[in-house]
Amino acid sequence: MRYRLLGPVEVRSPGGAPLALGTPMRVRLLAILMAQPGAAWSIDQLVDELWQGRPPKTAAGNVKTYIWALRRVLHSAGAPDPAIRAGATGYRLVLDAQALDSAAFDDLTQRGYHALRQDRCSDALRAFESALALWRGEPFAGLPGCGVLLSVRTRLQEQRSSLLEEVADLQLRIGRHNELIEPLRTQIDGDPLRERPWGQLMVALARAGRRADALTTYRKLHRLLADEVGVEPGPDLQHLHTRILRADRELLTSGTRPVEKSAPRVVPRQLPAPPTLFTGRTRELAQLTTLLLGDAGPAGTVVVTGTGGVGKTWLALRWAHDNLRHFPDGQLHVDLGGFGSSAQEASPSAVVVRSLLPALGVKPLEIPAEPAAQFALYRSLTADRRLLVLLDNARDAEQVRPLLPGSARCAVLVTSRHTLPGLVAAEGAHPVALDLPSTAEARQLLVRRLGAQRAAAQPAAVDELISRTARLPLALAIVAARAAARPTFPLQGIADDLAASRGGLAALVTDDAATDLRTVLSWSYRLLSPAAARLFRQLSLHPAADISGAAAASLGGAPPHLIRPALDELTRANLLAEQSPNRFHCHDLLRAYGKELTDAHDSAADREAARKRVLDHYLRVTRDAARRVDAGWQPVDPLPVPLDASSPTFADHRAALAWFGTEQRVLLATVDDAAAHGFDTHAGQLAQALTPLLSRLSQWHDLAAVQATAVTVAQRRGHPLVEALAHRDLALAHIQLRRFRAAHHHLRRSMTRCDQVGDRSGQASAHLHLAWLFDTEGDPRAALSHARQALTLASSIDDRRGMAAALNGLGWGHARLDEYERGIAYCERALVLYEEAEDRLGAAHTWDSLGFAHHGLGAHPTAADCYRRALALYAEAEDPCGRADTLVRLGDTHQAVGDHDTSVDLWRQALAILDRVGHPQAMVLSERLAAYR
Incomplete structure (x- = not known):
């Protein structure tokens, strides 16, 4: 069976005959399933997509009829199994990898880019042209452009446009400029504001000997952009125009790539600052330029390899900063942590989710759940x-x-202590081996830090320092910092002290015995005061390389004002870097050295005590932040120790979220580190406190990872109550990521553990989450059943907040089933309880439910009043997503009474909020607004 959407939607039997799919609504339903193959669609979701918010009363039944008819057609055509499958989470279309033409298009496109990265231009061109040959017209041609069909159509059209431009570049490189002229004009007619094809047409005309036509083309584009959007052509096209005016011989020669793409909307600038002490490496910098900036423009992958401390990162950063102009679309940077001293290396999925996709403008809720989709x-x-x-x-x-x-136009620069032969062999990466700098370059580094006069006065001592440090850049930097900090010390005395010192860093010595980094590090360590030396050792026990002054104080077991001098001393000695005020970073090599020292000089009890102190610190502060963000949040276990004077406190939830934004990665590492070192109680309690913080920021991938660890440690502790809570919060993450099967599994486990210990509050909470899950899946009757059970359990223990939440769930569920008066009665009871508890957020949710119910009864003025009350409470609680939902529904109420201008204004306010937080409903609301323009 072949499914085709790159043009009119059709399905062909194994024999090649097109199937009669039936009515337009059946075709549209199949198109929706084809748009996201493998994704589950509930009946309610399909109803919304098919009728866009205006379904007939028979809509759900109609959908089931369409599904039945389509399955019958597909099965009769020879499909061995029904391609449309029904499950607990809805209907999904299950296809082989190459059965869908859009999937084949993506596969061929990626093959082409892979070939292009390896400079196999002819193979790339064949793959690209095969991908484009799959197109038979506009995706989903003939079907309404709204909902998921619109978003997928837009994405595919953008991919096709980009691929056409890539093909044009390749054809220009092999001299097919005459053949390109008319296709490029046709392409421009279809999308006249896309600049790159205009530039390609100018090049094609110029290479065909038609310079006058090429210049006329530029003037035409200039007028078009001025008239339509009030701007001039981009700098790349302006430069191209100048080159054509000057009859640039290089431009007029086939085999070059003269046309560049316009800069993207989001331009990441993630590079760290350039290394201030960098000197020399002229040959290696030139080699990188040759490999990454060839005649065809930026392309390729280079792996810089060498021993630890040899300066791989310095070289990469220096070259990157020197060549920023070649990468107008931005620079991405990730420390993969492959050779860290404590934590495991970053997984590719974590890197994509937490660093690369956000840097490219993807909002948290737009990130796919599965790693393959993320990549x-x-x-x-x-x-x-x-x-x-x-x-x-x-x-x-x-x-x-x-x-x-x-x-293939991106440049990738990798640094590693390994040679990565697999990347070189399979991906065509170019290895650059970084050896020790020359003696002249090492002297240049020292002279730059010490000053020419001091170095010239003691040349023999400088030579000995270079010899004793084996020219290793990290060792040279530490020696230079030590000498510069003591300008009156004779350099020979420093060299003599270095020669006499022997330390310990066995895991990080180089192959050459002369390059003993341990000597340098142990010498620097021995010059520290006892307090700074102790803190340096303890920093290796911290779960991450970054640490705040407050956390360092807890780690060291002293008030911040007593720890600060030690931090300053370590910073002056280049054993610590203050990256921002009162926030420090310790290099992995130095952390490894500190770990050796603490293992050798501190007792196991001292190390355990230090770890416990910093875990106590993070737990105290995170719990305080959690309460600021969610006033109703309560921990299961009591806090081990109360807040002390060294712990930061928060005036409000804004301050709490700002702190969390800085510490988020450290806290995630802390949960894993606590679990790895047997601090299971801390790991579980910290995971609990992270739930409201991660939830408020929609960090569902991180919440899932943290709660998975929490489940493990709770099972190890044999603590069913904590395990129940971890399963529940893990289910919360899965619901948001639309992993409904996993959410059901974890909620069942949560319920089992609550039953085991007779925790009625936990049982009620699990039932409320199940009610939300079933409602999200489109089964309000099942949701009602769980809300009723939640109410019974909460009432039995007089849990007023739990009772209020359950009553609101019942009210919402009845309203969803068109039982509006019953819904109102439940919501009014919930409102009384929420107001007694002074729970603004709960009251806001309930007023929103009341507005929905009154709207259903046709009591639009009352509904609008309820919605306005909800908006006021959401504003006090500062819940942007709740406010956006209510704005949408208030807009619906105004629309129902014919007040179109007010409804559009309210929807626009909601859209601004949803766009800001990256909510997936932003697209749906945007399409609704487009219909009223």
Whole structure:
């Protein structure tokens, strides 16, 4: 069976005959399933997509009839199994990888880009042309452009336009300029504001000997842009115009790539600051330029390899900053942590979700749930850009391969202590081996830090320092910092002290015995005061390389004002870097050295006590932040120790969220580190406190990871109550990620553990989550059943907040079933309880439910009043998503009474909020607004 959507929707039997799919509504339903193959659609979701908010009363039955008819047609045509399958979460279309033409298009496109990365231009061109040959017209041709069909159509059309431009570039490179002229004109007629095809047409005309026509084409584009959008052509086209005026011989020669793409809307600038002490490496910098900036423009992957501390990252950053102009679409940077001292290396999925996709403008709720889809989205977003991607500190090829962008015009710079032969062999990466700098370059580094006069006065001592540090850049930097901090010390004395010192860093010595980094580090360590030395050792026990002054104080077991001098001393000695005020970073090599020292000099009890102190700190502060963000949140277990004077406190939820934004990655690492070192109670309690914070920021992937760890440690502790809570919060993440089957599993486990210990509050909470899950899946009757059980359980223990939430759930459920008066009665009871508890957010939810019910009764003035009350409470609670939902429904009420202008204004306010938080409903609301323009 072949399913085709790149044109009119059709299905062909194994014999090649098109199937008679039936009515237009059946075709549209099949198109919706084809738009997202494998995704489950509930009846309610299909109703919304098919009728766009205006369904007939028989809509649900009609959908089932359409499904039955389509399955019968597909099965009769020879499909061995029904392609449309029904499950607990809805209907889904299950296809083989190549059965759908859009999937084949994506596969061929990626093959082409893969070939292009390896400079196999002819193979790339064949793959691209085969992908374009699959198109038979506009995607879903003849079907209304709204909902998921519109979003998928827009995405596919953008991919096709980008691919046509890539093909035109390849054809220009092989001299097919005459053949390109008319196709490019046709392409421009279809999308006249897309600048790149105009530039390609100018080049094709110029190479065909028609310079006058090429210049006329530029003037035509100039007038068009001025008239339509009031701007001039971009700098790339302006430069191209100048080159044509000057009859640039290089431009008029086939085999060059003169036309560049316009800069994307989001331009990431993630590179860290350039290394201030960098000197020399002229040959290696030139080699990188040759490999990454060839005649055809930015392209390719380079792996810089070498021993630890040799300066791989410095070289990569120096080259990157020197060549920013070649990457107008931005620079991405990730430390992959492949050779960190404590934590495991970053997984490719975590890198894409937490760093790369957000940097490219993807909002949290827009990130797909599955890693394969995350990588595909990353490749799509980089497919038409000129980016520099710096992947620092990679462990192996498998960690890097999924992070290669989807464009041969991107440059990828990887640093690693391994040679990554798999990346070189399979992906065509170019290795650059970084050896020790020359003696002249090492002297240049020291002279730059010490000053020419001091170095010239003691040349023999400078030579000995270079010899004793084995020219290793990190060692040279530490020695230079030590000497510069003590300007009156004779350099020979420093060299003598270095020669006499022997320390310990066995895991990080180089192959050459002369390059003993341990000597340098142990010497620097021995010059520290006892307090700074102790803190340096303890910093290796911290779960992450970054640490705040407050956390360092807890780690060291002293007030912040007593720890600060030690932090300053470590910073002056280059054993710590203050990246921002009162926030510090310790290099992995130094953390490894500190770990050796603490293992050798501190007792196991001292190390455990230090770990416990910093875990106590993070738990105290995170719990305080959680309460600021969600006043109703309560921990299961009591806090081990109360807040102390060194812990930051928060005036309101804004301050709490600002702190969390800085510490989020550290806190996630802390949960894992606590679990790894046997602090299971801390790991579980910290995971509980992270739930309201991660939820408010819609960080569902991180919430899922944290709660999975919480489940593990709770099971290890044999603590069923904590395990129940972890399963419940893990289900919350899965519901938001639309992993409904997993959500059902974890809610059942949560219920089982609550039953085991007789926790009625936990049982009620699990039932409320099940009610939400079933309502989201489109089964309000099942949702009502669970809301009733939640009410019974909460009432039995006089849990007023739980009773209020259950009553509101019942009210909403009855209103969803058109039983509006019953719904109102339940909601009014809920409102009384919420107002008694002074729970603004709960009251806001209930007023919204009342508005929905009154709207259903046709009591539009009353509904509008309820909605306005909800909006006022959402504003007090500062819940943007709740406010947006209510604005939409208030707009619906105004629309129902014919007040179109007010409804459109309210929808626009809601859209602004949804866009800001990256909510998936923003697209749906945007399409609704487009219908009223």
